[in-house]
Amino acid sequence: MAGCSQDCRGEVVNCRSAPRAATWLLERLGSGSRFEPLIGDLVEQFEAGRSRLWYWRQALGSLLGHTIRALRTHAFSFVTAVVAGCVLTSLWQLGCSLVFHSVYVNLAEIKQHPWTLGALLRFVGMQANMASEYALCFISAWLVIRVHRAHQRAVLAAFVVALIARSVPTVESVSVVTQVILMTLRVACILVAGLWVIQRRCLASIERRTRFVAILWSAQNFITCLLFASCRVGELSYRRSEFYLSMYAAAAGIGLYLALLLWRDISSLGTTRVA
């Protein structure tokens, strides 16, 4: 068996493990139990000496084929789900821009009169805007999954791709880095929310790890708010580096959560031991 070592009794004890990320993708984006024998076949052939490149090619090819077949067999509901998600996102963002527009107009006023009721209301408005962004991610992911139930992971991936494609023309208008960070955050948000909804099936039971991440995330937002407020109240200049630091912290939090999910799901695969 290629890649395996033998102990003193001549038994095979340690084999190289199949690419975990590829297996995780198959498990997450494939159609659940139907992919189990396929993954087993790939692992078996990998253990028999196939390369990592071969494994990745098989995994990505199988997923692509699965998505295309899903699209062909349930084209109407698939497209409806993605379009509904995109329309909801657009309407929501339009609504938010109208509602919260006044909050962001002439921010210098807050610096001059930081303790007025108006300034405090504007802080509340900023937080409400941020909360609405997270709510949008969750609701749009939920809507897309509900509309197209046959292949939930595939439609979630398609929705995310559609959102990225839709945002490309706007990249030129504002700072590219800001746009990329915001889009990455939104995509990660939708993916996490969507996968969570799929996994949990309902909102009743929230696992401990998800609760922890939610608290962490809320704390991060609170710190951002505090930082912003202190800059305004203390009449300090609002530096971009602080803003980016805060954004990176949020991205790192989501990344950590995904890594934890990945680690939990694939740790069972681990190194195969053959007695």
Add this chain to the structure above:
Amino acid sequence: MRNREFLGQHELMVMLAVLRLGRQAYGVPIAAEIAQKTGREMLQGSVYAILERLESKGLVTSRMGEATPQRGGRAKRYFALTAEGSRQVRETQRALEALWQGAPKTAGAKS
């Protein structure tokens, strides 16, 4: 002549591989058999997609087998032709043989 739906090329290849392998027909040997006999390597996922399509048509059946450590603890899925599947393979064979008989040799073909 009654209206029939003949098997596609890939469907026929997969069904013949299942037929040749008998009780040992699961994903890995099916793909290997096709690669060995035809020189064309199919994606493992495509083999399963074809088998699932055939199963939905009632031409093959499947059963879950044993899980082994070599497979990361995942079970094998064995396939077998149904009576209708065997009949369709024979029918396709007869149809193809009838078409081949009397066909002129194509240019460049080895004699």
